[in-house]
Amino acid sequence: MTSSQDPKRAMRDAPRSVLSLAPDAHRLTGRVAFVTGAGRGAGRAHARLLGARGAAVAAVDIDTDAAAAVAAEIIAAGGRALALGLDITDAAADAAAIEATARELGGLDILVHNAGLMYSMTGLEQTDLADFDRLIAVNVHGPLHLTRAALPWLRRSRAPRVIFINSQWGQVPDGHSYGYMVAKAAQLGLMKTLAKEFTPEGILVNAITPGAILTRMVPAEYIEAEQKNIPLGRLAHPEDIAYAVAFLASDESAFIAGQTLAVNGGALVVGI
Numbered sequence: 001m002t003s004s005q006d007p008k009r010a011m012r013d014a015p016r017s018v019l020s021l022a023p024d025a026h027r028l029t030g031r032v033a034f035v036t037g038a039g040r041g042a043g044r045a046h047a048r049l050l051g052a053r054g055a056a057v058a059a060v061d062i063d064t065d066a067a068a069a070v071a072a073e074i075i076a077a078g079g080r081a082l083a084l085g086l087d088i089t090d091a092a093a094d095a096a097a098i099e100a101t102a103r104e105l106g107g108l109d110i111l112v113h114n115a116g117l118m119y120s121m122t123g124l125e126q127t128d129l130a131d132f133d134r135l136i137a138v139n140v141h142g143p144l145h146l147t148r149a150a151l152p153w154l155r156r157s158r159a160p161r162v163i164f165i166n167s168q169w170g171q172v173p174d175g176h177s178y179g180y181m182v183a184k185a186a187q188l189g190l191m192k193t194l195a196k197e198f199t200p201e202g203i204l205v206n207a208i209t210p211g212a213i214l215t216r217m218v219p220a221e222y223i224e225a226e227q228k229n230i231p232l233g234r235l236a237h238p239e240d241i242a243y244a245v246a247f248l249a250s251d252e253s254a255f256i257a258g259q260t261l262a263v264n265g266g267a268l269v270v271g272i
């Protein structure tokens, strides 16, 4: 029996043949990415890096001016981009934004669910239910509507990706914000459920679970305390998370589905 007739041998050889088919795997030329919460913070870094790697980027944010500024930065750097003002909790607007992106940029390959917000709620009795509902709407309803609207385009993509920017607090509650932790835990459930349904179609759904990032979401007075919990001794820069997004968006992540990638300076290794 030759190696080409032996199914076990053929499987062992698979990674090498995939690599030889994708010598330029880290590039994203020809892909279209839709990044929510792209107007500032980590989302701005994801949008700019995906644009720099060659993807056409829809920079999406509830803050229309901020989205426009980021799209302009990508274009000024030689890339292709579109700015969209969107509250992702509005299902009809989500569908329209996906259609506008696919029409103007030529399809949709990479969906990055990054938009988020934080309300301080330190315990059950202090939890404001309207704020709690908003956290669930932004972290769960928005990604659900957007993913559903994007499905026809993802099905046509050669390398479809759905990437959630979750949080280590979605896995290990820390006591800061009740609603935030519950919403991020629910979002991880959505990620896994989507992965279960769509991995057989080749649509790869994964999450990144960052630790604290230096963005407006972390108030200045928390930075020193957060730093003490991180073995690398610093908070993440937005770019630290963006590099993981670019990896999950690329051909190099072709065998990763339904997983969470921790980008947290080693925090959970030693406990937090």
Ligand SMILES: NC(=O)c1ccc[n+]([C@@H]2O[C@H](COP(=O)([O-])OP(=O)(O)OC[C@H]3O[C@@H](n4cnc5c(N)ncnc54)[C@H](O)[C@@H]3O)[C@@H](O)[C@H]2O)c1
Pocket: 036, 037, 038, 039, 040, 041, 042, 043, 060, 061, 062, 063, 066, 086, 087, 088, 089, 113, 114, 115, 116, 117, 138, 165, 166, 167, 168, 209, 210, 211, 212, 213, 214, 215, 216, 217, 218
């Ligand atoms: N900063 C951290 O320490 C940290 C840690 C772990 C995970 N995260 C996650 O990373 C993601 C990015 O957070 P960040 O730190 O850059 O925060 P940020 O507050 O700087 O940026 C969040 C962006 O999301 C946008 N946004 C909020 N609600 C929206 C909506 N309904 N529709 C569209 N856009 C909306 C905001 O306008 C803003 O531009 C979030 O999902 C957050 O939960 C952040």
